[in-house]
Structures are given as C-alpha cells and as structure tokens.
Amino acid sequence: METQNNESSRQDKRKQLFLSQVELLKTFRSRNAIDGRQYEVSYNGLIEKMKITEAELREWGVDRS
Secondary structure: OHHHHHHHHHHHHHHHHHHHHHHHHHHHHHOOOOOHHHHHHHHHHHHHHOOOOHHHHHHHOOOOO
C-alpha cells in the first residue's frame, strides 16, 4: 500500500512539474521572450526528457502541440 502511495505521489509531482513547465513556456511565448519555433523545441524536449507518454498527455488534457 505504501509503495503504491509513493508511486502515486511521485506521478502527481511529475504531472505538476510538467504542467508548471508548460505554463512557463506559454508565458515566455506570450511575452515574445521566445518565438514559436523555440517554444516547439522546448515543449517537445520537455516531453521527451520527462518521458511523458501520449496517454498521459490525453489524460492530463494537454495538446501535443
């Protein structure tokens, strides 16, 4: 039970980190601190580095683009 709770907590933290990083990228983009291409590279790099799956993106309601 504790192992399951730890895994759930770890996944929740991972989700929150990912979502906060995406929001930060969106803020940079909206303020023209980065251009569209930089946003795409950073966004896709974040997905890759954090090993976010397509299923997780759908579950979290996040667009791939």
